[in-house]
Amino acid sequence: MLRSSNPLYAFTILLFIFCLAFHYLLPSHLDASNTVKVGVYQNKPLVFLGKRGDVKGFTIDILRHVADNENLNLEYVPCEWKECLNNLEKGKIDLLVAIAFSEKRSTKYSFTGETVITNWGRLYSNPSNNIESLLDLENKTVAVLEGDIHEKVFRDTIERFGIQVNFLPLQNYNDVLAKVERKEVDAGVVNRLFAIQNAHLFKVHKTPMIFNPIEVRYAAPMGKNAQLLRTVDKHLKELKKDTNSIYHQSVEKWFGGRRELALPTWAKWTSIAVFALLCLVVMIAAFFQYQVRKKTEELTASNRDLQREINERVKAEKELAQLTHRQKLILESVGEGIYGFDKNGVTTFVNTAAARMLGYEAEDLIGKVMHNVLDCSGADGAPYSRKDCAVLTQVTKGISEDQGSNVIFRRKDGSSFQVEYKSTPIIDDGNIEGAVVTFRDISERVRIENELRQAQKMEAIG
Numbered sequence: 001m002l003r004s005s006n007p008l009y010a011f012t013i014l015l016f017i018f019c020l021a022f023h024y025l026l027p028s029h030l031d032a033s034n035t036v037k038v039g040v041y042q043n044k045p046l047v048f049l050g051k052r053g054d055v056k057g058f059t060i061d062i063l064r065h066v067a068d069n070e071n072l073n074l075e076y077v078p079c080e081w082k083e084c085l086n087n088l089e090k091g092k093i094d095l096l097v098a099i100a101f102s103e104k105r106s107t108k109y110s111f112t113g114e115t116v117i118t119n120w121g122r123l124y125s126n127p128s129n130n131i132e133s134l135l136d137l138e139n140k141t142v143a144v145l146e147g148d149i150h151e152k153v154f155r156d157t158i159e160r161f162g163i164q165v166n167f168l169p170l171q172n173y174n175d176v177l178a179k180v181e182r183k184e185v186d187a188g189v190v191n192r193l194f195a196i197q198n199a200h201l202f203k204v205h206k207t208p209m210i211f212n213p214i215e216v217r218y219a220a221p222m223g224k225n226a227q228l229l230r231t232v233d234k235h236l237k238e239l240k241k242d243t244n245s246i247y248h249q250s251v252e253k254w255f256g257g258r259r260e261l262a263l264p265t266w267a268k269w270t271s272i273a274v275f276a277l278l279c280l281v282v283m284i285a286a287f288f289q290y291q292v293r294k295k296t297e298e299l300t301a302s303n304r305d306l307q308r309e310i311n312e313r314v315k316a317e318k319e320l321a322q323l324t325h326r327q328k329l330i331l332e333s334v335g336e337g338i339y340g341f342d343k344n345g346v347t348t349f350v351n352t353a354a355a356r357m358l359g360y361e362a363e364d365l366i367g368k369v370m371h372n373v374l375d376c377s378g379a380d381g382a383p384y385s386r387k388d389c390a391v392l393t394q395v396t397k398g399i400s401e402d403q404g405s406n407v408i409f410r411r412k413d414g415s416s417f418q419v420e421y422k423s424t425p426i427i428d429d430g431n432i433e434g435a436v437v438t439f440r441d442i443s444e445r446v447r448i449e450n451e452l453r454q455a456q457k458m459e460a461i462g
Contacts, residue, residue, distance in 0.1 A: 035073040036228065038063065039084040039093040042172045045197045045254035046098035046117075046216065049078055059097040059116055059218070061250040066235045080171045082147040091221040095228065100149040100214040110222055112229050114236040115215040117251075118317045121150030122195055123209040125187040126180055131207055134161055140186035141166040143176040153212040154189050157329075177202040192363075196255060208352045210362070211328070213317070243307070251310060252303075312346055313367035319348045335440075340426070342434040345369040357441055359412035370437075374409055409439075417443045 040055050042048050047057035055076045067074050077093050088096045088109055100119065101111050123142075125131040131140070137158070144151040146169035158165050168185055170176050176188035181202045190199075192210070199206065218232055239247035319342075331338055337354030341347045347370050355362040358374070365373060410416045421439035425432045 034071060035075050036067070036095055037075050037077050037093045039087055039096040040076050040078055041081050041084050042174060043081075043098055043191075043194055046193055057098070058250050058254045059216075061246055061253075062116065062236065062239065063095075063097060063218070063232070065239070065246045066232055069235065070231055081145055082171070085147055088219060088221055091224060094220060094225055096219045098216055099219045101217045101219075102149055102214070105149075105219075108222055109219040110224065110226065110229060112218045112233050112236065114233045114240075115217055116236065117193070117216050118213060118314070119191050119193050119216050120213045121154060121189055121211050122192045123154075123187055123189055123207045124177060124180055124195070124199065124204040125207055126183050127203060127205045128183070129186055129205070131187055131205075134158070134163060134209065137163055137165050137187065139164050139166075141168055143168045143170055143179050143185040143188040145170060145173055145176060145189070148189070148191075149214060150189050150191060150212050157211065174198070177204055180204050193255070206361075208356070208362070248307070252307070255310075256306065309367060316346065316348050316367040337439045338436065339365070339370060340434060340436045341370060343432060345371065348434070354439070357411070357417070357439075358409065359415075417441050418446050 040047050040049065040057075040060070043057075045058055047055070047059050050056055055078075063074065066072070077087065079087060084093070084096055085099075087093045088099075096109075098116070099105070099109070099111075101115070105111075123131070129136075129140075131137065134157070142154075142165055144154065144167055151167075151169070155167065168179070170179070173190045173194045176190055177199065179185045180188040181204055187207070188204075193216075195206070218229065220226075220229055236247070239245040242248070331349070331351040334351060335353055337351065337357050339347055339350040339354050347365050347368055350360075350362045350365045352362060355365060358365070360373075407421060408416050408418050418441070419439045420442045421437060423435050423437045426434045426436060
């Protein structure tokens with residue numbers, strides 16, 4: 001029998017203790033099979049469950065790419081939004097996709113450093129309701145997603161203005177828009193990426209009220225799965241740089257205007273019948289080969305332009321996110337039209353008054369060159385040249401302000417109005433980085449002045 005003083009016996013005991021300590025103290029975020037439990041909920045197109053229970057979405061495409069390259073097994077855990085947050089906080093899941101980053105949430109969860117995409121909240125109402133501003137919500141009922149970051153910001157905004165609003169917390173965005181459509185509530189708050197893909201499915205009205213720009217990221221339980229988050233960050237950063245990566249393909253897939261449509265049974269049989277008829281005339285296709293090739297080239301060029309526009313919009317959205325909430329409230333409360341742009345003429349922000357006077361939605365103008373949109377002319381109706389029109393929207397020399405009242409803008413529908421405008425350069429470290437333009441509709445004032453002058457002429461003649 002070995003005695004406790006035997007060196008070999010002591011070494012064996014120490015080795016056993018070391019192995020136990022190494023096993024229990026070594027930090028790990030995955031089990032032996034590299035399985036990652038992923039919390040998923042209904043937030044199309046960022047993440048959602050299809051009709052067959054399959055998990056889809058923009059953030060899922062990126063995560064599957066990471067899993068394929070890192071030999072990870074993804075185990076999806078469906079849950080309602082508030083339940084997902086609770087599972088994340090208690091460590092019942094390893095990762096939650098499509099969660100908005102905030103300083104408060106960063107004290108409860110660990111986030112990736114890279115932003116997946118920017119988003120913001122938007123208020124929708126029933127078409128029969130005339131809701132165009134916060135004041136119209138007095139004593140109204142508003143549906144919100146329980147635990148949503150946009151819910152918190154919207155509640156704070158309402159309270160700050162002292163408006164009485166009844167809030168109805170729900171479990172998903174689909175229920176929010178459904179209750180708005182059925183007039184069970186007066187309005188509902190959803191995020192704009194969800195609205196892009198789903199608002200058309202409901203009879204709801206898009207109000208001018210947008211708020212709370214946020215960064216969408218991935219998150220893990222606080223202090224856990226640090227290596228997993230670093231791995232996701234590494235792949236996400238590389239995917240953003242490569243314009244042909246799954247990241248940009250997924251942006252085009254989910255935000256490029258295409259929607260997945262489930263064909264009814266009768267439509268499927270109709271498609272089969274049409275296909276059979278087309279087989280009878282397949283030889284005619286050769287006649288249109290040249291036209292098809294030409295169309296393909298046009299579509300390719302159009303896709304390139306669309307990609308450039310997406311990049312410009314993403315850049316503009318990042319700049320928009322840098323504005324504080326208070327600054328946006330001030331811009332939206334001003335009755336004059338205000339828009340700003342960078343040194344390349346690309347519009348970075350537009351307030352509601354400017355968009356309304358020009359006949360556009362604010363987001364339709366952000367990311368575009370404004371003087372390509374405006375059809376401006378002099379007070380005599382003679383169109384300005386492209387160069388002269390650009391002077392109204394770009395300050396390229398000196399630091400003096402450009403202003404005037406003899407300019408006519410044309411709205412989206414073709415109607416015109418005379419404006420008084422003021423263009424002020426944005427100076428940063430002695431360099432002009434862009435400009436801010438304010439303008440107001442003075443058509444009524446000009447009309448009255450003209451009538452007064454005419455009356456004075458008639459009085460002088462009398």
